[in-house]
Amino acid sequence: MTSAVSVRGLWKRFGQQVAVAGIDLELPAGKFIGLVGPNGAGKTTTLSMVTGLLRPDQGSVSVVGHDVWADPVAVKARIGVLPEGLRLFERLSGRELLGYSGRLRGLPGAEVDKRATQLLDVLDLAGAQHKLVVDYSTGMRKKIGLAAALLHNPEVLFLDEPFEGVDPVSAQTIRGVLERYTASGATVVFSSHVMELVESLCDWVAVMAAGRIRAQGTLAEVRGESPTLQQAFLELVGAGARDHGADLDWLGGGTR
Amino acid sequence: MSDTTAPASITPVVVRLKLSLLRNGLRQSGGRRAAYVASAVVALLFAALQLLGLITLRGDAHAVSVVVLLVAVLGLGWAVMPLFFPSGDETLDPTRLVMLPLRPQPLVRALLAASLVGIGPVFTLVLLVGSVIAVAHGAAAYVTAVVSVALALLICVALARAVATANIRLLTSRRGRDLAVLSGLVIAVGVQLVNFGAQRLGTSGLSQLDPAAQVLRWVPPASAVGAVDSVSKGSYGLAATQLVLSVCALGGLLLLWSRSLTKLMTAPDGSTLQSAEPAAKDKASTGGLARLLPSGRTGTVMERSLRYVWRDPKTKAAWVTSLAIGLIVPVFNALQGTGSVYFACFAAGMLGIQMYNQFGQDTSAFWMVAMTISTTRDAYVELRARALALLVITLPYAALVTVLTTALLGDWSRLPEVLGLSFALLGAMLATGAWTSARFPYSIPQGTHKNVAPGQAGLAWISIFGGMISAALLCSPVIALTIWSNVSADGDQWSWVLLPAGAGYGAALTYAGLRLAAPGTARRLPEILAAVSKG
Numbered sequence: 001m002t003s004a005v006s007v008r009g010l011w012k013r014f015g016q017q018v019a020v021a022g023i024d025l026e027l028p029a030g031k032f033i034g035l036v037g038p039n040g041a042g043k044t045t046t047l048s049m050v051t052g053l054l055r056p057d058q059g060s061v062s063v064v065g066h067d068v069w070a071d072p073v074a075v076k077a078r079i080g081v082l083p084e085g086l087r088l089f090e091r092l093s094g095r096e097l098l099g100y101s102g103r104l105r106g107l108p109g110a111e112v113d114k115r116a117t118q119l120l121d122v123l124d125l126a127g128a129q130h131k132l133v134v135d136y137s138t139g140m141r142k143k144i145g146l147a148a149a150l151l152h153n154p155e156v157l158f159l160d161e162p163f164e165g166v167d168p169v170s171a172q173t174i175r176g177v178l179e180r181y182t183a184s185g186a187t188v189v190f191s192s193h194v195m196e197l198v199e200s201l202c203d204w205v206a207v208m209a210a211g212r213i214r215a216q217g218t219l220a221e222v223r224g225e226s227p228t229l230q231q232a233f234l235e236l237v238g239a240g241a242r243d244h245g246a247d248l249d250w251l252g253g254g255t256r
Numbered sequence: 257m258s259d260t261t262a263p264a265s266i267t268p269v270v271v272r273l274k275l276s277l278l279r280n281g282l283r284q285s286g287g288r289r290a291a292y293v294a295s296a297v298v299a300l301l302f303a304a305l306q307l308l309g310l311i312t313l314r315g316d317a318h319a320v321s322v323v324v325l326l327v328a329v330l331g332l333g334w335a336v337m338p339l340f341f342p343s344g345d346e347t348l349d350p351t352r353l354v355m356l357p358l359r360p361q362p363l364v365r366a367l368l369a370a371s372l373v374g375i376g377p378v379f380t381l382v383l384l385v386g387s388v389i390a391v392a393h394g395a396a397a398y399v400t401a402v403v404s405v406a407l408a409l410l411i412c413v414a415l416a417r418a419v420a421t422a423n424i425r426l427l428t429s430r431r432g433r434d435l436a437v438l439s440g441l442v443i444a445v446g447v448q449l450v451n452f453g454a455q456r457l458g459t460s461g462l463s464q465l466d467p468a469a470q471v472l473r474w475v476p477p478a479s480a481v482g483a484v485d486s487v488s489k490g491s492y493g494l495a496a497t498q499l500v501l502s503v504c505a506l507g508g509l510l511l512l513w514s515r516s517l518t519k520l521m522t523a524p525d526g527s528t529l530q531s532a533e534p535a536a537k538d539k540a541s542t543g544g545l546a547r548l549l550p551s552g553r554t555g556t557v558m559e560r561s562l563r564y565v566w567r568d569p570k571t572k573a574a575w576v577t578s579l580a581i582g583l584i585v586p587v588f589n590a591l592q593g594t595g596s597v598y599f600a601c602f603a604a605g606m607l608g609i610q611m612y613n614q615f616g617q618d619t620s621a622f623w624m625v626a627m628t629i630s631t632t633r634d635a636y637v638e639l640r641a642r643a644l645a646l647l648v649i650t651l652p653y654a655a656l657v658t659v660l661t662t663a664l665l666g667d668w669s670r671l672p673e674v675l676g677l678s679f680a681l682l683g684a685m686l687a688t689g690a691w692t693s694a695r696f697p698y699s700i701p702q703g704t705h706k707n708v709a710p711g712q713a714g715l716a717w718i719s720i721f722g723g724m725i726s727a728a729l730l731c732s733p734v735i736a737l738t739i740w741s742n743v744s745a746d747g748d749q750w751s752w753v754l755l756p757a758g759a760g761y762g763a764a765l766t767y768a769g770l771r772l773a774a775p776g777t778a779r780r781l782p783e784i785l786a787a788v789s790k791g
Contacts, residue, residue: 051627052626052627052781052782053623053626053627053781053782053785054782054785054786055782055783072630072631073630073631075630076627076628076629076630077630081623081627083623085620086620086621086623086789087619087620087621088621088624089560089564089618089621089624090621091563091564091567091568092560092563092567096560096563099556100556100559100560100624101624101628103552103553103555103556104553104556104557104624104625104628105628106552106553109551132567148624
């Protein structure tokens with residue numbers, strides 16, 4: 001099996017705090033891959049380093065066989081990114097943003113416009129295409145960000161919390177597009193802390209907690225004996241066995 | 257009252273509401289209370305000084321011009337105030353009263369009365385009283401003065417209310433907040449203009465005001481004060497016309513206000529509806545722009561940069577400030593006769609500042625740029641395109657300001673060398689701007705009046721001041737050449753050479769600066785992104 005993403009000994013510290021503590025990852029190509037973990041596990045930091053937006057302190061990352069830091073030309077042309085917590089050029093309309101993004105990547109103008117029209121249609125943004133992105137809702141922003149990430153037909157797509165704050169209708173639209181995209185052999189890597197979503201979407205999962213990878217493999221491998229991914233996840237991050245029976249015993253029951 | 261079911265007047269209720277809102281606003285924090293009290297004291301002191309000034313003006317031949325102009329400016333102030341400070345008065349937003357069963361007439365009366373409460377109306381009242389004291393002579397004039405002051409004050413307040421209500425959708429929207437970012441700028445430029453006006457008056461006397469006052473005494477609310485002067489001079493017909501004009505204006509404003517109130521309170525709130533119309537117009541107008549620009553990365557980046565000059569409030573404010581100051585300093589100095597043609601370089605210098613912190617202007621959206629830069633060549637083309645977008649505006653503007661300044665001073669023989677110097681300075685600013693953009697990027701926080709994120713002020717100072725000093729040093733060969741041509745005996749014959757020399761030198765500096773900045777940009781993309789994403 002060929003690797004879409006290969007990470008070796010990746011470290012990142014912010015001052016005293018270790019955000020990512022020497023992780024190794026092998027993400028297979030052509031799969032729908034979920035990077036799961038609680039808040040503060042280092043998912044965003046990892047994805048930023050993998051996509052070349054954040055310089056690691058140590059370690060190497062290669063995407064479809066090319067080193068991210070040594071060979072940015074090959075890597076940047078082959079990946080699409082939807083980061084979390086970074087802005088878009090919000091004073092452009094949705095259509096202008098796609099036109100800008102596609103042309104910056106060196107695609108011919110006519111091709112960019114054709115693809116933008118189709119993406120706007122599929123993502124249900126055609127009605128708002130001339131509205132400035134600053135006036136978009138959260139779901140619309142995620143969708144236009146996804147469109148910009150897909151425009152140059154990347155081999156690997158990195159999405160940081162693509163379903164966070166998105167309404168069910170938009171989520172279903174995003175899901176449909178991503179499923180169609182992976183069916184053609186492309187790879188999607190996305191982070192989330194919603195286990196039900198990851199379980200229903202992904203065929204490959206990496207579990208992260210406190211800057212380390214706790215488990216990685218196919219959904220069945222990571223789930224193991226547990227009935228759900230949620231259960232397996234809680235056990236992996238060490239939150240499953242906690243018993244709160246003794247605490248808060250005064251709570252409920254009506255007596256003071 | 258014949259109709260027994262008529263409810264008690266709501267006027268006292270709304271006035272009490274306004275007072276409570278004022279009081280509760282002060283209760284929120286000590287700092288806010290201190291700021292409010294301080295501004296109230298300053299405003300009232302200022303008003304008192306104005307009052308004294310106006311009283312001493314009494315009997316002066318040009319007193320009427322001064323007060324007419326003053327009242328006109330007051331009226332203008334009331335008209336634009338709600339556009340810039342929309343959140344200042346909650347009772348200005350009648351949509352808050354929409355659930356109450358109120359008819360427009362009593363509501364208008366009540367809101368008008370509430371508007372008379374506050375520092376602003378008191379300040380205006382003091383100035384209006386001073387104005388009529390300055391021009392009223394005789395019993396008839398005193399009587400007219402009382403009517404005039406009341407009329408003028410009501411016109412001012414009604415004007416503010418009518419403007420605010422007509423634009424309430426705008427004021428509570430994102431566009432309104434964008435507009436508020438520009439308010440500081442309007443005040444800054446306004447202060448420059450007032451300063452200049454005051455200097456002119458100081459040198460050439462109050463008679464300068466007469467032509468303007470001749471027109472403005474027919475325009476409400478200044479017409480109300482104009483009527484007092486007319487009565488003093490015995491022109492009762494004139495006074496009656498001016499008063500009638502003022503009354504009509506007040507009536508018209510109240511009618512307009514009441515109409516938009518009714519519309520606002522009966523029509524559904526459209527703020528959550530999607531509206532694609534305004535942006536669709538933008539598209540049609542910028543389609544032509546795109547066709548004029550080169551293809552590829554250069555044109556794409558230029559198009560976005562130029563769109564941001566117009567659409568991004570922070571970028572727009574910075575540009576308008578640079579354009580205004582770059583014009584005001586040389587041209588106004590020339591108008592006053594104290595200027596020099598060399599002041600025209602100010603335009604190039606001010607506009608060149610826009611090249612600084614290019615990536616900070618992108619905010620964290622810079623990641624979209626970073627994802628598409630893989631080589632030094634990409635970085636060079638990106639920076640060059642940004643410099644070109646700047647030149648589209650700055651080059652003609654700097655040339656225009658230079659020609660205008662030269663024309664005002666009549667010093668045509670110096671035009672080539674000043675143009676050359678301007679272009680050299682512009683080139684040096686672009687070069688140092690590109691380099692510091694790559695080397696010392698810093699974040700520009702959005703949605704506030706701040707221009708630097710906490711902890712990055714030092715970086716911003718290094719970037720801008722270090723850059724400006726370096727730019728001046730880089731220009732020293734051209735400056736030296738200019739001095740030589742002016743000092744040496746046969747230098748005048750050669751001063752035309754400074755135009756091509758300056759322009760060529762500026763272009764060479766820009767090229768060198770971009771070339772030097774590109775490798776650093778391509779190498780330090782993650783560091784730049786981290787720096788511009790703060791705050």
